Structures are given as C-alpha cells and as structure tokens.
Amino acid sequence: MSCRVIVRVQEDMFDAAEEAAKLTKNRTDLGAVVTFTGLCRDESGALAALEIEHYPGMAEEEISRVVAQAAARWTLEGVVVLHRFGLIRPGEPIVLVVTASLHRAEAFEAAAFLMDFLKTQAPFWKKQHPTDASAESEPGSGAAAWVDAKAEDDAAAQKWRG
Amino acid sequence: MKALYFAWVRERIGKAEEELSPPDRIATVGELMTWLREKDEGYAAAFENMKTIRAALDRIHVKHDAPIADAREIAFFPPMTGG
Numbered sequence: 001m002s003c004r005v006i007v008r009v010q011e012d013m014f015d016a017a018e019e020a021a022k023l024t025k026n027r028t029d030l031g032a033v034v035t036f037t038g039l040c041r042d043e044s045g046a047l048a049a050l051e052i053e054h055y056p057g058m059a060e061e062e063i064s065r066v067v068a069q070a071a072a073r074w075t076l077e078g079v080v081v082l083h084r085f086g087l088i089r090p091g092e093p094i095v096l097v098v099t100a101s102l103h104r105a106e107a108f109e110a111a112a113f114l115m116d117f118l119k120t121q122a123p124f125w126k127k128q129h130p131t132d133a134s135a136e137s138e139p140g141s142g143a144a145a146w147v148d149a150k151a152e153d154d155a156a157a158q159k160w161r162g
Numbered sequence: 163m164k165a166l167y168f169a170w171v172r173e174r175i176g177k178a179e180e181e182l183s184p185p186d187r188i189a190t191v192g193e194l195m196t197w198l199r200e201k202d203e204g205y206a207a208a209f210e211n212m213k214t215i216r217a218a219l220d221r222i223h224v225k226h227d228a229p230i231a232d233a234r235e236i237a238f239f240p241p242m243t244g245g
Contacts, residue, residue: 038245052244053169055237058221083244095245115245121223123237124244125169146170149241 003071004078009059011086016096023078023100030077032104034111036097042090048131051144052085052094055123059083066117070099073113074106081114083124116156120149163230167208168239171215174208182236191217192226194236208238216241 004023020035040050063081070079078100088094097114101107126147165182167175188197192212199209209215217224219233230236 054244055166055168055218055221055239058218058237061221062223119245120242122244123168123218123239123242125240126243127169146240147243149243153245 003076005064005067005071006078006080006082007060007063007067008082009054009056009063010082010084012084014082014084014093014096016093016098019080019082019096020098020100023080023098027077027100029102030100031102032107033098033100034104034107036095036111036115037093038095038115040088040090040092040094043128046130047090047128049090049129050088050094051127051129052088053125053127054083054085058123059085062122063118066114066121069117070110070113074101074110076101076106076110079110079114081118083118083122085124113160116153116160119153120157163233164235166235166237168237170240171208171238175204184230189229189231190226191219191224191228191230191236194230195226195238214240 006022016035016037020033024030024033063083067079067081070076076099080096080098082096084094095118097111099107099110127144128147129144163182164179166179172178184194184197188194195209195212195215198205216239217226218237219228219230220235
C-alpha cells in the first residue's frame with residue numbers, strides 16, 4: 001500500500017480529528033496514528049496574536065519535499081501536514097502533522113522528524129503582536145516583532161542527519 | 163528575473179517583489195546580494211548581515227554560492243520560524 005499524502009497551507013482553522021480520519025477511514029490494517037498539533041501560546045499573557053507570513057507555492061512544495069524524505073525513511077501509510085498563515089490568536093492551532101503506519105515507532109518518529117524539519121525548512125515566518133495593557137491590543141498597534149530562529153530548532157533537525 | 167522578499171527582508175527593502183536585471187558579471191546569489199546592497203539604504207539594511215539571509219532559486223533552498231544564471235525567480239528571507 002502506498003503512502004497517502006495530504007499537504008495544505010491555509011488561512012482557515014482546521015479540525016485535527018477530521019484530518020486524521022482521512023487517513024484511517026475504511027482502513028483495517030493500520031496499527032498507529034500519531035497526531036501532533038502546534039498551538040499559538042500566549043507567552044504568559046504577553047502575546048495578542050501571531051502573524052504568519054509564508055512563501056506561497058514554495059511553502060507547499062517544501063513541505064512536500066520534507067514529507068517525501070519521511071516517507072523514504074519510514075514505512076508510512078499516510079501523512080497529513082497542514083500549516084496556517086495569517087493572523088492566529090492564542091489557543092488556536094498553527095500546524096498539524098498526522099502520520100499513520102502499521103506500527104507505532106514509524107508514526108512517532110516520522111511525526112517528530114516532520115515537525116523538526118518543517119520548523120527549519122518550510123518558508124514561514126512568525127511575527128509576534130504584543131498585548132498592550134494601556135492601549136487596544138489589536139495587532140498593529142503595538143511594536144510587533146519578528147520571531148528569531150532558535151539554535152535549538154536547528155539542532156533538533158540536525159540530529160536526524162547524524 | 164523576478165525577486166521576492168519576505169518577513170523583515172521585505173520590510174527593510176520596502177517592497178515584496180520586483181523585477182531585477184543585474185549586470186552579467188553578477189553570477190551567484192551572494193554576488194546578487196552584494197549588488198542589491200548598493201541600491202539604497204533599505205537594501206543595505208536588509209543585507210547588512212548577509213550570512214543570516216537565506217535564498218531560494220525557483221522555490222528551492224540554495225546556498226550563497228549557487229549560480230543564478232537560469233533562475234526565473236529568486237527569493238531572499240530570514241531563517242524560517244514556522245511550525
């Protein structure tokens with residue numbers, strides 16, 4: 001059975017369970033489904049919203065290249081990767097990775113690999129809009145700042161190359 | 163060639179895209195950045211620390227020594243922070 005792949009880049013919200021069901025529906029052979037959802041956290045109340053910019057076209061293509069690497073490395077029956085862009089509020093989902101396989105190790109490892117590489121390879125950039133107690137917390141009113149890439153994210157991706 | 167700029171590279175340059183016609187002596191991604199840096203202070207600020215800038219040719223990540231010869235689209239951006 002070949003690996004079913006769904007990759008989407010979208011502004012809209014998504015439903016993780018609904019997306020995972022696309023891989024498991026009418027299947028009786030699967031032994032594992034791992035679902036990872038990355039959420040927008042409020043940074044202890046300091047964040048009003050994240051604004052995510054992306055490179056249309058390349059974002060989908062780069063995610064697909066990372067998925068192809070995962071499918072070459074592990075025996076997977078299905079992969080879903082969704083990544084949102086635009087304005088995202090604390091508590092909302094940002095990214096979804098679903099992996100399905102016959103046994104759990106493949107699904108767990110491939111999901112971790114996908115997230116580590118998405119963070120460092122997929123062309124998305126986060127801008128933080130801070131809350132401001134003295135003014136309205138609408139994005140754009142405060143001093144919004146681009147998130148810096150983290151060395152630990154590079155290290156997390158690097159460990160798979162070892 | 164079409165040039166695209168993202169995140170703070172876009173903000174510092176003040177535009178998201180433009181058409182570039184570099185002289186023939188500009189052969190690589192790195193040389194193109196050095197050439198762009200001379201255009202005005204916005205470009206100079208965007209490419210101030212060139213080693214932090216990432217590039218893609220026709221939507222594929224490339225290093226700074228990659229030749230630009232046959233590319234239709236080049237993009238410059240900061241390290242990615244998605245996920």
